[in-house]
Amino acid sequence: MDRRNFIRTGSLALAGSIVAPTFASPFGGSSEKTAVSEAMKHFGVTENDLQKVIAAALEKGGDYVDLFFEHTFSNYVGLRDREVNRCNSNIDFGMGVRVISGDQTGYAYVEEITLSEMLKAAHTAARIASGSKKTNPVALTEKPVKTNFYTVSTPWENLLLKDKMPYLQRLNDRIFDADKRVQKVTASLTDDTSHILFCNSEGVTFYDYRPMATLSAVCIMEENGKIENNYASRAYRKGADFLTNDLVDIVAREAVENTAKLFQAVKPKGGEMPVVMGAGGSGILLHEAIGHAFEADFNRKNISIFSDQLHKKICNENISVVDDATVPFNRGSVNIDDEGNYGQKTYIVRNGVLNSYLHDRISAKHYGVAPTGNGRRESFRNVPIPRMRITYMESGNMNESDIIASVKKGIYVNQFTNGQVQIGAGDFTFFVKSGYLIEDGKLTQPIKDINIIGNGPKALADITMVGNNLELDNGTWTCGKDGQGCPVSQGMPSALVSKLTVGGES
Amino acid sequence: MKFELNKFHSTNEIMISNENKNLARWAMDFALKNGCQAVKVNLYAGSNSSFEMRNAKMDRLQQASENGMTIALYVDGRYGTYSTNRLDKTELQSFIKNGIDSTRYLAKDEAQTLPDPSRYYKGGKPDLQLLDPNFSNINPDNKVQMARNAGEEAMGKDARIISVESSYRDGENFEYKLFSNGFEGETGNSWFSISASVSMKGEGDARPSSYWYESALMLNDLVKEGIGEKALERTIKKLGQKKIKSGKYTMVVDPLNSSRLVSPMINALYGSQLQQKNSFLLNKIGQQIGNEKFTLRDEPHLIGAMGARYFDHEGVATQPRTIFDKGVLKTYFIDTYIANKMDIEPTIADPSILILEPGNKDLQGLIADVHTGILVTGFNGGNSNSSTGDFSFGIEGFLIENGQATQPVNEMNVTGNFLGLWSSLAEVGNDPRLNSSWRIPSLVFDDVDFSGI
Numbered sequence: 015m016d017r018r019n020f021i022r023t024g025s026l027a028l029a030g031s032i033v034a035p036t037f038a039s040p041f042g043g044s045s046e047k048t049a050v051s052e053a054m055k056h057f058g059v060t061e062n063d064l065q066k067v068i069a070a071a072l073e074k075g076g077d078y079v080d081l082f083f084e085h086t087f088s089n090y091v092g093l094r095d096r097e098v099n100r101c102n103s104n105i106d107f108g109m110g111v112r113v114i115s116g117d118q119t120g121y122a123y124v125e126e127i128t129l130s131e132m133l134k135a136a137h138t139a140a141r142i143a144s145g146s147k148k149t150n151p152v153a154l155t156e157k158p159v160k161t162n163f164y165t166v167s168t169p170w171e172n173l174l175l176k177d178k179m180p181y182l183q184r185l186n187d188r189i190f191d192a193d194k195r196v197q198k199v200t201a202s203l204t205d206d207t208s209h210i211l212f213c214n215s216e217g218v219t220f221y222d223y224r225p226m227a228t229l230s231a232v233c234i235m236e237e238n239g240k241i242e243n244n245y246a247s248r249a250y251r252k253g254a255d256f257l258t259n260d261l262v263d264i265v266a267r268e269a270v271e272n273t274a275k276l277f278q279a280v281k282p283k284g285g286e287m288p289v290v291m292g293a294g295g296s297g298i299l300l301h302e303a304i305g306h307a308f309e310a311d312f313n314r315k316n317i318s319i320f321s322d323q324l325h326k327k328i329c330n331e332n333i334s335v336v337d338d339a340t341v342p343f344n345r346g347s348v349n350i351d352d353e354g355n356y357g358q359k360t361y362i363v364r365n366g367v368l369n370s371y372l373h374d375r376i377s378a379k380h381y382g383v384a385p386t387g388n389g390r391r392e393s394f395r396n397v398p399i400p401r402m403r404i405t406y407m408e409s410g411n412m413n414e415s416d417i418i419a420s421v422k423k424g425i426y427v428n429q430f431t432n433g434q435v436q437i438g439a440g441d442f443t444f445f446v447k448s449g450y451l452i453e454d455g456k457l458t459q460p461i462k463d464i465n466i467i468g469n470g471p472k473a474l475a476d477i478t479m480v481g482n483n484l485e486l487d488n489g490t491w492t493c494g495k496d497g498q499g500c501p502v503s504q505g506m507p508s509a510l511v512s513k514l515t516v517g518g519e520s
Numbered sequence: 521m522k523f524e525l526n527k528f529h530s531t532n533e534i535m536i537s538n539e540n541k542n543l544a545r546w547a548m549d550f551a552l553k554n555g556c557q558a559v560k561v562n563l564y565a566g567s568n569s570s571f572e573m574r575n576a577k578m579d580r581l582q583q584a585s586e587n588g589m590t591i592a593l594y595v596d597g598r599y600g601t602y603s604t605n606r607l608d609k610t611e612l613q614s615f616i617k618n619g620i621d622s623t624r625y626l627a628k629d630e631a632q633t634l635p636d637p638s639r640y641y642k643g644g645k646p647d648l649q650l651l652d653p654n655f656s657n658i659n660p661d662n663k664v665q666m667a668r669n670a671g672e673e674a675m676g677k678d679a680r681i682i683s684v685e686s687s688y689r690d691g692e693n694f695e696y697k698l699f700s701n702g703f704e705g706e707t708g709n710s711w712f713s714i715s716a717s718v719s720m721k722g723e724g725d726a727r728p729s730s731y732w733y734e735s736a737l738m739l740n741d742l743v744k745e746g747i748g749e750k751a752l753e754r755t756i757k758k759l760g761q762k763k764i765k766s767g768k769y770t771m772v773v774d775p776l777n778s779s780r781l782v783s784p785m786i787n788a789l790y791g792s793q794l795q796q797k798n799s800f801l802l803n804k805i806g807q808q809i810g811n812e813k814f815t816l817r818d819e820p821h822l823i824g825a826m827g828a829r830y831f832d833h834e835g836v837a838t839q840p841r842t843i844f845d846k847g848v849l850k851t852y853f854i855d856t857y858i859a860n861k862m863d864i865e866p867t868i869a870d871p872s873i874l875i876l877e878p879g880n881k882d883l884q885g886l887i888a889d890v891h892t893g894i895l896v897t898g899f900n901g902g903n904s905n906s907s908t909g910d911f912s913f914g915i916e917g918f919l920i921e922n923g924q925a926t927q928p929v930n931e932m933n934v935t936g937n938f939l940g941l942w943s944s945l946a947e948v949g950n951d952p953r954l955n956s957s958w959r960i961p962s963l964v965f966d967d968v969d970f971s972g973i
Binding site: 094095097098099100101102103104105106107108117118119120121122123124125135138139141142174175176179197198200232234236240241242243281284285286302315316317318319320321322323395397431432433434436437438439440441442443444445462463464465466467468469471515516517518519520 | 574577578579580581582583584586587588598599600601602603604605606615619622623625626627628629632660682683685719722725726727728729761763766767768796797798802861900901902903904905906907908910911912913914916930931932933934935969970971972973
């Protein structure tokens with residue numbers, strides 16, 4: 015590839031921009047050029063090159079090949095000790111070649127996008143198959159982004175570092191102003207922008223422009239010699255219009271409230287008890303208790319606790335759980351997945367019945383069903399695998415106050431930091447940063463820092479009440495699987511799980 | 521600017537190309553000429569391959585190599601870092617220039633400086649032997665065979681087996697550092713691992729699984745046999761797990777999992793946490809934190825050991841140091857920035873090889889001394905509070921009755937505070953995993969809160 019040409023096609027070398035971004039706004043603005051043809055120019059490749067690489071990848075008899083090109087530009091700016099005094103920018107660039115033979119996968123990637131490097135990667139990935147085959151090239155046809163769930167009006171690269179700094183300063187000041195006990199604040203703003211170009215041996219090609227932004231604050235408070243810390247964050251697939259004073263004020267208020275609450279909080283007495291999951295972040299229960307176990311790769315391999323449960327009733331008929339890629343500007347939204355399938359709304363559980371697994375290409379073929387658009391990858395360095403997007407339970411018909419009132423002795427939880435699951439055994443956990451004791455139907459003493467553990471199918475079957483107050487949690491959730499991180503989000507109406515094991519003192 | 525270099529290599533081979541080293545030098549000079557008072561350039565390069573099998577048949581093969589550069593710019597009392605995997609001089613010019621312009625917008629942070637050159641590693645120590653000289657000559661067919669063998673050891677050995685996954689992975693990593701006040705250093709290491717995991721039919725719909733792995737820096741040192749067998753044995757043992765009664769139990773943690781309890785103690789010692797008042801070990805130097813069985817040392821210079829190094833990421837020379845001596849806290853991890861910021865003496869940015877002073881019994885011996893307890897063989901999620909030291913983790917393992925591990929247990933939580941936990945350390949085993957840079961043996965703690973039924 016001609017590097018100079020690359021710079022010319024992409025560069026917006028604004029002096030004082032955080033670094034010279036070698037790319038501009040989303041492609042596909044002009045009528046005479048398709049997004050894909052502009053993206054090919056950006057990556058310095060021609061259709062002819064792509065056909066050569068596809069042919070080389072199929073030389074050993076593979077069934078299918080796809081090529082995934084990525085150019086990502088990431089910026090971080092940070093505040094510490096009351097000043098915006100740190101920044102980082104990163105450019106990541108490369109392409110991956112995947113060959114599928116049966117349900118086996120060969121994968122290789124390169125960081126230098128030249129025909130010879132791509133061919134080298136293709137020959138490596140091709141080795142997953144062990145025959146020989148001559149294939150006729152299939153003409154590439156652009157699959158347009160049907161609905162753009164993350165339209166960008168102002169690309170991040172239009173902003174200079176100095177344009178971003180006042181928001182972090184405001185975040186810091188709002189937190190210090192809110193409470194005299196605040197000792198320290200660290201805050202950060204990140205933005206990532208990716209150009210994705212994809213094509214496969216079936217002739218599908220697409221281009222997607224993916225923005226992502228996060229704002230977060232950690233707050234440290236001291237009261238009578240006791241120190242506590244907590245945080246708040248927001249993440250959206252948005253361009254620079256992400257940055258508003260309103261957003262800053264929400265994060266500031268939440269960071270302070272979350273931290274202040276901890277001084278009164280205790281550890282509950284541990285053991286089995288009813289748990290009311292508050293609306294919003296409690297979606298972590300769905301993500302861990304059932305979401306992962308519904309990812310079709312685990313079921314295809316027969317190692318998920320839900321492997322034999324498709325189309326069976328697994329919980330109360332008032333419960334429907336979806337994995338949705340179509341919420342505008344949501345962190346987990348996907349216009350088109352990393353295998354060329356449109357993002358969509360997938361019912362995992364519909365009216366209590368296990369309705370669909372979350373598929374990638376290999377598993378959809380294995381089960382003989384249409385793909386669900388869950389084939390995602392962390393970057394060009396990784397193979398796509400089934401991943402969640404925005405996982406939530408649909409609203410039921412109860413008021414939260416009635417759910418709480420039904421519990422004599424238990425806990426209410428609504429802030430979480432992390433969770434985990436064992437796919438086969440079904441044991442899942444999530445860590446509760448804060449919540450409340452429920453005594454005689456009322457929220458009483460705040461609680462903090464306890465782990466909750468349960469078993470997926472049992473916990474799902476034990477959900478006996480669902481609130482009418484679905485909320486999505488727009489925090490900075492990243493899901494890890496097979497060493498790949500993937501942006502997701504989750505949501506939940508308030509719900510009662512009649513029995514979970516709560517950590518605590520004995 | 522005065523420019524003196526301490527040149528040395530910690531390995532025998534030079535794996536960052538001379539072309540790229542020249543590029544690093546050019547980038548440093550370019551940044552200095554364009555307004556920086558000091559510059560750090562880091563180059564990395566690496567390659568890796570993996571062969572994953574399912575039921576001893578190839579499932580996925582992956583192979584790649586990569587490289588990139590990070591450049592840290594000190595501009596008029598301000599500091600920014602910039603990284604890219606596009607190592608092209610023309611692009612780097614605007615990348616660096618714009619980085620300098622950007623950095624100028626930041627607030628000043630005079631504590632951001634390069635280390636005092638007197639603290640840099642000066643060379644002269646023997647090769648650490650972290651790099652397998654035959655790395656690039658290993659036949660891929662042999663790699664596939666090693667992965668397959670691990671799977672075949674388990675396959676067909678028990679009618680309840682649902683799936684056996686096994687893998688072989690290897691990689692090489694290299695780093696080159698060039699700092700403008702006179703440090704040049706290069707490191708490199710190779711690594712190899714074989715793993716297996718076995719899923720079995722359990723009670724109801726459950727498909728419990730367990731795993732085993734071996735890893736080494738040199739292929740010749742890699743244990744290649746018994747991995748699938750061990751994964752199967754560990755899975756069979758855990759069949760029939762159940763939750764038991766909540767209460768205070770003696771907790772025994774096996775050497776595969778004991779690091780989990782050390783890690784929050786180490787995090788609490790970092791200067792960045794202390795300076796933010798976000799550490800439950802703040803202002804505790806010289807105090808008794810754990811009991812006298814808790815002695816933890818950093819031993820960076822062990823030849824051929826995972827994690828060995830002569831300098832940290834700042835180029836500062838490492839040295840053996842005691843972190844906890846018979847339970848008394850002896851040191852924090854203070855890098856140059858925090859030392860400047862807090863006006864204290866720097867130590868080292870982070871530990872290299874952690875050794876918890878072993879006792880004289882293995883895991884079986886420790887269990888034999890426990891009347892009633894829980895052996896933890898896996899943590900499942902959980903977290904801790906960095907300000908207070910409170911923790912709560914999910915666990916699985918075995919009930920210990922009269923010196924024997926009996927009923928497999930799961931779906932329980934262990935909850936407490938790290939200060940109390942390490943004061944209740946009752947015994948330390950003699951069995952750390954030597955293929956880890958954290959050599960933490962089996963541990964026994966008295967009176968720990970478990971919640972179950």
